[in-house]
Amino acid sequence: MKPIQVGLLGAGVVAGGVVQVLQRNRAEIQRRAGRGIEVAAVAARDVAKARATLGSEVVLTDDFDALVRRPDIDVVVEVIGGTTRARELVLAAIAAGKPVVTANKALLAVHGTEIFAAARERGVAVGFEAAVAGGIPIIKALREGLTANRINWIAGIINGTTNFILSEMRSKGLDFGTVLKEAQRLGYAETDPTFDIEGIDAAHKATIMSAIAFGTPVQFEHAYIEGITKLQAADIRYAEQLGYRIKLLGITKRREDAQGIELRVHPTLIPGTRLIANVEGAMNAVVVQGDAVGSTLYYGKGAGAEPTASAVVADLVDVTRLITADPDHRVPHLAFHPDAVAATPILPIEQVVTAFYLRLQVADKAGVLANITRILADHAISIDAVLQRESAEGESQTDLIILTHDTLEGKMNAALAQMQALPTVLAPIVRIRKEELS
Amino acid sequence: MKPIQVGLLGAGVVAGGVVQVLQRNRAEIQRRAGRGIEVAAVAARDVAKARATLGSEVVLTDDFDALVRRPDIDVVVEVIGGTTRARELVLAAIAAGKPVVTANKALLAVHGTEIFAAARERGVAVGFEAAVAGGIPIIKALREGLTANRINWIAGIINGTTNFILSEMRSKGLDFGTVLKEAQRLGYAETDPTFDIEGIDAAHKATIMSAIAFGTPVQFEHAYIEGITKLQAADIRYAEQLGYRIKLLGITKRREDAQGIELRVHPTLIPGTRLIANVEGAMNAVVVQGDAVGSTLYYGKGAGAEPTASAVVADLVDVTRLITADPDHRVPHLAFHPDAVAATPILPIEQVVTAFYLRLQVADKAGVLANITRILADHAISIDAVLQRESAEGESQTDLIILTHDTLEGKMNAALAQMQALPTVLAPIVRIRKEELS
Numbered sequence: 001m002k003p004i005q006v007g008l009l010g011a012g013v014v015a016g017g018v019v020q021v022l023q024r025n026r027a028e029i030q031r032r033a034g035r036g037i038e039v040a041a042v043a044a045r046d047v048a049k050a051r052a053t054l055g056s057e058v059v060l061t062d063d064f065d066a067l068v069r070r071p072d073i074d075v076v077v078e079v080i081g082g083t084t085r086a087r088e089l090v091l092a093a094i095a096a097g098k099p100v101v102t103a104n105k106a107l108l109a110v111h112g113t114e115i116f117a118a119a120r121e122r123g124v125a126v127g128f129e130a131a132v133a134g135g136i137p138i139i140k141a142l143r144e145g146l147t148a149n150r151i152n153w154i155a156g157i158i159n160g161t162t163n164f165i166l167s168e169m170r171s172k173g174l175d176f177g178t179v180l181k182e183a184q185r186l187g188y189a190e191t192d193p194t195f196d197i198e199g200i201d202a203a204h205k206a207t208i209m210s211a212i213a214f215g216t217p218v219q220f221e222h223a224y225i226e227g228i229t230k231l232q233a234a235d236i237r238y239a240e241q242l243g244y245r246i247k248l249l250g251i252t253k254r255r256e257d258a259q260g261i262e263l264r265v266h267p268t269l270i271p272g273t274r275l276i277a278n279v280e281g282a283m284n285a286v287v288v289q290g291d292a293v294g295s296t297l298y299y300g301k302g303a304g305a306e307p308t309a310s311a312v313v314a315d316l317v318d319v320t321r322l323i324t325a326d327p328d329h330r331v332p333h334l335a336f337h338p339d340a341v342a343a344t345p346i347l348p349i350e351q352v353v354t355a356f357y358l359r360l361q362v363a364d365k366a367g368v369l370a371n372i373t374r375i376l377a378d379h380a381i382s383i384d385a386v387l388q389r390e391s392a393e394g395e396s397q398t399d400l401i402i403l404t405h406d407t408l409e410g411k412m413n414a415a416l417a418q419m420q421a422l423p424t425v426l427a428p429i430v431r432i433r434k435e436e437l438s
Numbered sequence: 439m440k441p442i443q444v445g446l447l448g449a450g451v452v453a454g455g456v457v458q459v460l461q462r463n464r465a466e467i468q469r470r471a472g473r474g475i476e477v478a479a480v481a482a483r484d485v486a487k488a489r490a491t492l493g494s495e496v497v498l499t500d501d502f503d504a505l506v507r508r509p510d511i512d513v514v515v516e517v518i519g520g521t522t523r524a525r526e527l528v529l530a531a532i533a534a535g536k537p538v539v540t541a542n543k544a545l546l547a548v549h550g551t552e553i554f555a556a557a558r559e560r561g562v563a564v565g566f567e568a569a570v571a572g573g574i575p576i577i578k579a580l581r582e583g584l585t586a587n588r589i590n591w592i593a594g595i596i597n598g599t600t601n602f603i604l605s606e607m608r609s610k611g612l613d614f615g616t617v618l619k620e621a622q623r624l625g626y627a628e629t630d631p632t633f634d635i636e637g638i639d640a641a642h643k644a645t646i647m648s649a650i651a652f653g654t655p656v657q658f659e660h661a662y663i664e665g666i667t668k669l670q671a672a673d674i675r676y677a678e679q680l681g682y683r684i685k686l687l688g689i690t691k692r693r694e695d696a697q698g699i700e701l702r703v704h705p706t707l708i709p710g711t712r713l714i715a716n717v718e719g720a721m722n723a724v725v726v727q728g729d730a731v732g733s734t735l736y737y738g739k740g741a742g743a744e745p746t747a748s749a750v751v752a753d754l755v756d757v758t759r760l761i762t763a764d765p766d767h768r769v770p771h772l773a774f775h776p777d778a779v780a781a782t783p784i785l786p787i788e789q790v791v792t793a794f795y796l797r798l799q800v801a802d803k804a805g806v807l808a809n810i811t812r813i814l815a816d817h818a819i820s821i822d823a824v825l826q827r828e829s830a831e832g833e834s835q836t837d838l839i840i841l842t843h844d845t846l847e848g849k850m851n852a853a854l855a856q857m858q859a860l861p862t863v864l865a866p867i868v869r870i871r872k873e874e875l876s
Contacts, residue, residue, distance in 0.1 A: 021730045025588050031653055031778035032585050032770065129583070135731035137583025144582075145567070145575025147470045148751030150463050215469055275737060278716055292459045293573035293738060293748035299713060300734030310731035313586030332470065340469035 003036030004320050007073035007098075009043050009064055009089055010080035011050035014103055014130075017305030018077060018312050019054050025313075033317045043067045068093040075319050077312060078102040087111050094118045094126070099323065101315040103130035103308055109204035112211070112218035125322050127315025132205045133158055133284045135307030136300040137314065142212045142288065143332075149290025151213040153253035155268075155437055158205040160282035160302045161196035162228050162248040164188045166267075167280040170240065175233045188282055198227035199248060199265040206250030209286070210263050214254060214344060215336035219263065222346035226266035235359055235430055238401050242387060244269040244357075245277040246432060260347035269357050269403075269434035276437065287437060295437075350410035355384065355434040358402040360419065361427040364391045368424045369400065375422075379415040381407045397426055403434065441474030442758050445511035445536075447502055447527055448518035449482035449492060452541055452568075455743030456515060456750050457492050463751075471755045481505045506531040513757050515750060516540040525549050532556045532564070537761070539753040541568035541746055547642035550649070550656035563760050565753025570643045571596055571722045573745030574738040575752065580650045580726065581770075587728025589651040591691035593706075593875055596643040598720035598740045599634035600666050600686040602626045604705075605718040608678065613671045626720055636665035637686060637703040644688030647724070648701050652692060652782060653774035657701065660784035664704035673797055673868055676839050680825060682707040682795075683715040684870060698785035707795050707841075707872035714875065725875060733875075788848035793822065793872040796840040798857065799865040802829045806862045807838065813860075817853040819845045835864055841872065 006022075008015055019039055022029065030036045043064040044050035050060050061067055068076050068089055076093040078100060080086050086107045093100050095118070102108070108115065108128055119126045129139045133156065142151070157163050161183060168179040180197065183189035195201045207220040228248050239246050246267050253262040270277045275297055279285040284302030289295050301307040336342075362368045369386070376383060384403040391398040404412075412431070420429055444460075446453055457477055460467065468474045479497040482488035488498050499505055506514050506527055514531040516538060518524050524545045531538050533556070540546070546553065546566055557564045567577045571594065580589070595601050599621060606617040618635065621627035633639045645658040666686050677684050684705050691700040708715045713735055717723040722740030727733050739745040774780075800806045807824070814821060822841040829836040842850075850869070858867055 017730070021586050025586060025729070028588050028653075029586060031774045032581075034770070034775045135728075136734055137579050140578060140583045141575050143470075144756065145578045145752055146748065147755045148459050148463060148467060148748045150466050215466075275713060275716060278713060290573075290748065291463070292455070292744040292751075294745060296574055296736070296738030298734070298736060301732050306730040307732060310584065310586045310728065313730075314583055317585045318582065332472070336469045337472045 001035050003038045004074045004316070004323070005038060005040040005072055006316065007041055007043070007067045007070065007076045008039050009067065009076060009078045011042055011044035011054060012079065013305045014079040014308045014312070015042060016053050017309030018079070019058060021306060021309040021313050029313065029317065033320045035320050037313070037316050037320060040073055041067055064089055065092065068098065069096045073098060074323065075099045075101065075316065077316070078104060079312070081106070083107050083110050087115070090115055091118055094122050094124055097122055097124060099125040099127070099319045101127040101312055101319065103312055105131040105201070105204040105208060109207040109218055109220040112208070125319055127319060128208070129315050130308045130311035132208055133286055133298070134300070134302040134304065135310040136284060136286065136298045136302065137311065138209070138286050138298050139212065141298055142209060146288060146290050146293060146296070149292045151254065152289045152291060153251065154209050154213055154286060154288050155249050155251045155276070155435065156206070156209070156286035157247055157276065157279050157284055158250045158286065158302060159196055159202040159248060160284060161189045161193065162202070163279065163284070164282045165197070166228060166231070166236070166246060166248065169231070169233055170236050170245065173233055173237070176229060176231055197229050199225045202248060202250040202265045206252055206263060206265055209250070210252035210261060213252060214261055215340060215342050216261065216344050217341060219346050222263060224264040224266070224349040224352070228267055231267050232430065235357070235432060238359065238387065239269050239357065240272070242385065242401070242403065243272050244434065245272050247277065249435065251435070255347060255353070258347055258351050260345045260351065262352045263346045264349060264352060267432050269432055270437055274437050350408070350413065352409045353406050354409065355406050355436070356404045356412055357432045357434050358404070359430040360400045360402070360425055361397060362400050363424040363426060364396055364398045365424060371422055371424065372400070372402070372419055375415050375418045376404065379411045381411060381415055439473050441476045442754070442761070443476060443478040443510055443512045444754065445505045445508060445514045446477050446480040447505065447514060447516045449480055449488035450517065451743045452517040452746045452750070453480060454491050455747030456517070457496060459744060459747040459751050467751065467755065471758045473758050475751070475754050475758060478511055479505055502527055503530065506536065507534045511536060512761065513537045513539065513754060515754070516542060517750070519544070521545050521548050525553070528553055529556055532560050532562055535560055535562060537563040537565070537757045539565040539750055539757065541750055543569040543639070543642040543646060547645040547656055547658040550646070563757055565757055566646070567753050568746045568749035570646050571724055571736070572738070572740040572742065573748040574722060574724065574736045574740065575749065576647070576724050576736050577650065579736055580647060584726060584728050584731060584734070587730045589692070590727045590729060591689065592647050592651055592724060592726050593687050593689045593714070593873065594644070594647070594724035595685055595714065595717050595722055596688045596724065596740060597634055597640040597686060598722060599627045599631065600640070601717065601722070602720045603635070604666060604674070604684060604686065607669070607671055608674050608683070611671055611675065614667060614669055635667050637663045640686060640688040640703045644690055644701060644703055647688070648690035648699060651690060652699055653778060653780045654699065654782050655779060657784050660701060662702040662704070662787040662790070666705055669705055670868065673795070673870060676797065676825065677707050677795065678710070680823065680839070680841065681710050682872065683710050685715065687873065689873070693785060693791070696785055696789050698783045698789065700790045701784045702787060702790060705870050707870055708875055712875050788846070788851065790847045791844050792847065793844050793874070794842045794850055795870045795872050796842070797868040798838045798840070798863055799835060800838050801862040801864060802834055802836045803862060809860055809862065810838070810840070810857055813853050813856045814842065817849045819849060819853055
């Protein structure tokens, strides 16, 4: 049988990985897929540069639009990134009746509803395993492996840059700015790291997992997003003394009581004994809690040329199998059949329930703790633990750390405003959310 | 569309889980599968007892043979266990043209080649996600998610009973016999725990993963199997001092240099910083090393009614999709297409390469260490670390711990025989294999 012909859009790092893996493991992949998979042509903005990156065996073109329409192309792989040109080309490929494989989380988080609808109408598949957690087959696990479960929540370290920074801040006791510079020097962070450190990249991925887990449309616009730029080394240290690690988590959770879904990215305290708390450096890990299976965890490299290519090629093999099979019996793009998608709303952050870590810089006077705990009690927020740093001789202020039990964020905001107004609270209160992940 | 009709063979704990999950998550599963899935009838040896376990809504029969042939049954689920009756019934179902889903690792490890050949001939699918690591979708990850990779090795904690025992031995400093009794009392170990503690259950699962990873037939008869019954608390303690944990691992590894495959189950030292070293209690975890993706890890419950049912029902959803689709384009049972299966041999244990932990009870005399290290050097076995317990005042013997670098097991056996013959070695030498899993 004639090998599947791939049209590759983009000639960057991931494209190089795809070409490399398909060449090196050609025999192995054919033994599994039952059919060969070949890159027919690569579209690149700078053909000369692409030639240098991808080698002499690859056929190159600078006409992206022509490539997605070429009749001999069986499937289009989009690895150019961005949401404008990528959207046009993916929709053009679908319109031409071609299945698409993409590693583009931003594209799907923002334009997923439009793209999946177009694909469904045209009867073609869109693979996006590489869009979340790189080489970890988390989309397949959620969509197929855990299909028997009612998913309760997902929590993931889904951005390697920020996990590298947090790991370094903890192990070396350094502050955010210093570690960011080091990460940029080592290539773990971009020159403009905004998408990573502000949590936007993680929110794209959390948005996609949320839709798959709960059978809802992709709703990036309702995600709550808080990055790691304001995290201080002192809080990482205190958290550790209390038995916790701080990780940037993407979290999505079914909230029966509020008939909605939580979708949020923010720094989070998690117990140090949890496996995911021990995921260090640029690695990714996702915990999925299903009602039948309990908690399962998936761990691996979340980025890089070959880990991403691993996911792209897995999708290509799935597409190879699907091309001759019955479209009605495919795995639905977002796990649930499109006519069974639910309208459950994403909850605003004020309705989200978490525990909290609070650090207050307070005057070292009698009655300070009583005033603060009174405010918490007034808002029905109960306290899990209190840690007060012993003040040095002659020092007039100290740090007060409070761990609370679960509460509504809205209540905590009200309590924080009152605490902040106390004359004995001397600096802005630091507030980090805490999850037990049990 | 008419719901898929399931014939369930067996009415034990897992059968109960399958009935429960299909009932409770009926709507959720149908939204994903695009079609309902119903248990049409359950075959049980003791119908009255099954009625009590499974409730009044289930149709029961004691005629297993009739159930697998009933024309209205679309798919047969085998959860009776064992390798005799289960084999007959699975083959009968296949002969009747029915897809089969089984949780039976022993059956597939021993009779897999026969069963998959029969299924292929008849054009039906056999699902067995539940046979390895319970609810963790590791078969799907290996067969589909990592399909782009040349798999280098797999190492897994794939038996919850033994991991529970090892976790308790370590955390409480107790010996094997004491913890086994506790595990039996808590229901973590069977009354006859042989299959678990001797490593047989883990070897069944490692055998299945080995075949899928390397595209070879299932070869349980060539697996090297060593359980945990001889492990002593002292060695767990020493390992910890050296920064290691001892886990019962199922390991399978491609060995280019020996044109073969390692397939083995034995207690293993692994660095305490590895994520898998921190998998405690009855949990399972599998690390897969692929050439493109690097190391990925999959963690969750490896046993229990609902975790196992989670995997069984995921297979039922896959079968539901397959029933109307083209058999030639299915995912191959063992990941590789049957005509592409390789004949790579499983290596005998003497040709296996690992590092070693050795504990020698030695006379506290000059020259003892020199004699021992001389023997290792003669066999070209190099030493990674030596730890010698300081002997107490007046004591004439001490413990000598040696960590070696990687070596052939055959060489180590020869060196051990010579060391054991030294008059200064006072007791049988303890030898535990060590893996860096890096």
